[in-house]
Amino acid sequence: MLFARKAKETPGMTLEGVLGPNNRLDDAEAIPVKKPEALSVSAEGHLLFSSGGQIFRLHRWREAPEAWARFDQPVSALSCSADGLVAVGLQGGSIAVIDQSGQAVDGWSTPPDLVSVSDCAFLSSDEIAVVDNGYRDDQNVLSIAPWDEVPRGKVVVVGRFKEPRIVARALHCPMGITPDFAGGLIISQLDRACIVDLSGRTLQSGYPGYLGRIRKTGTGYAMACLSRRDPLIEFLKTEPVFVSDMKTNLDPRYWISPRATPEISHDFPIELGAARLFGDVKPWAPSFSYGLLIELDEALMPIACAHSRANGRRHAICDVCSWNGDLIAVSRASSEILNLGSGSVP
Numbered sequence: 001m002l003f004a005r006k007a008k009e010t011p012g013m014t015l016e017g018v019l020g021p022n023n024r025l026d027d028a029e030a031i032p033v034k035k036p037e038a039l040s041v042s043a044e045g046h047l048l049f050s051s052g053g054q055i056f057r058l059h060r061w062r063e064a065p066e067a068w069a070r071f072d073q074p075v076s077a078l079s080c081s082a083d084g085l086v087a088v089g090l091q092g093g094s095i096a097v098i099d100q101s102g103q104a105v106d107g108w109s110t111p112p113d114l115v116s117v118s119d120c121a122f123l124s125s126d127e128i129a130v131v132d133n134g135y136r137d138d139q140n141v142l143s144i145a146p147w148d149e150v151p152r153g154k155v156v157v158v159g160r161f162k163e164p165r166i167v168a169r170a171l172h173c174p175m176g177i178t179p180d181f182a183g184g185l186i187i188s189q190l191d192r193a194c195i196v197d198l199s200g201r202t203l204q205s206g207y208p209g210y211l212g213r214i215r216k217t218g219t220g221y222a223m224a225c226l227s228r229r230d231p232l233i234e235f236l237k238t239e240p241v242f243v244s245d246m247k248t249n250l251d252p253r254y255w256i257s258p259r260a261t262p263e264i265s266h267d268f269p270i271e272l273g274a275a276r277l278f279g280d281v282k283p284w285a286p287s288f289s290y291g292l293l294i295e296l297d298e299a300l301m302p303i304a305c306a307h308s309r310a311n312g313r314r315h316a317i318c319d320v321c322s323w324n325g326d327l328i329a330v331s332r333a334s335s336e337i338l339n340l341g342s343g344s345v346p
Helices: 143-149 231-236 240-249
Strands: 029-034 036-041 047-051 052-059 066-070 075-080 086-090 093-099 118-124 127-132 153-159 165-169 174-179 185-189 194-197 202-205 209-216 221-228 291-296 304-307 317-323 326-331 336-339
Touching: 036 317, 036 326, 036 336, 047 066, 047 075, 052 075, 052 127, 086 118, 093 127, 118 174, 127 174, 143 240, 153 174, 153 185, 165 185, 174 221, 185 209, 221 326, 291 326, 304 326
Parallel strands: 036 075, 075 118, 174 209, 209 317
Antiparallel strands: 029 336, 036 047, 047 052, 052 066, 075 086, 086 093, 118 127, 127 153, 153 165, 174 185, 185 194, 194 202, 209 221, 221 291, 221 317, 291 304, 317 326, 326 336
16 A cells, blocks of 8 residues: 555645735844844833843834843743733743832742743733743754654643642643633644644644744734744654654754754755755745744634745744734844834735
């Protein structure tokens, strides 16, 4: 029999129609930021963004950002409450809560078994939902998670002067969390390319990217994608012997996997496919890194997108938010905060 193994289900959406290629990410205005990771809008309407272990505050676009808070560990997540508190996820799996003056608020403790904080969201002034993707910060999530069948992720509610409680478990690399329009919470999962609720029920799937954080906007949602899905990786998931050999014999950084940056190295598998004559990289050349942001309606269906393709450098979009009517995004690869403006590509 020619096809003895049944192929696993692969994402169904292709980069066509409303998801078709464009240059929105490459054309966006930008602020250079060293090691950017997370965004949030404060109760006062300021844009907060992280740079390593620092948090900067921006009053208006094109103004100079001001240093606002500093931590010993790099910031991994940000969320602001309506009454002025700011939750800060830190590498190493800890949470801090500070007030509008940047001072620590007591009564918040980190669950002892938290591995990482990939995202967080205030449920009220004294409760935060924390997303733990299950991978240590020294592990390359983009390399490992696409080949890991173990559901290590969970969502923990941390309360002020309260014991933490797990509200969702057995998630496959959850990366983002946001309130939905029905009063619940929805979670984006990186490799499964889907959005689930706290029960793990799939609400929408088949997105053409490795999902980062998702944020509620005035018209629906905006979702960051760390890379587009690669047909080679989807094909290799049907070849367990090859994958087993790769995982046994190679360091994870050499595994065939999506990457965060467009740099080319002869050490990396097939990345030379992005090279073209005289060094000119074509937009449609194969590339493991990519820039993709998807705008969704209230039913989680795509309505618009923004790309940075193989010949771009604004790849690995890890966070997004709506600020003063503009869509703001973080590009890890180019170390920039991007302003895509208010218009969507129809």
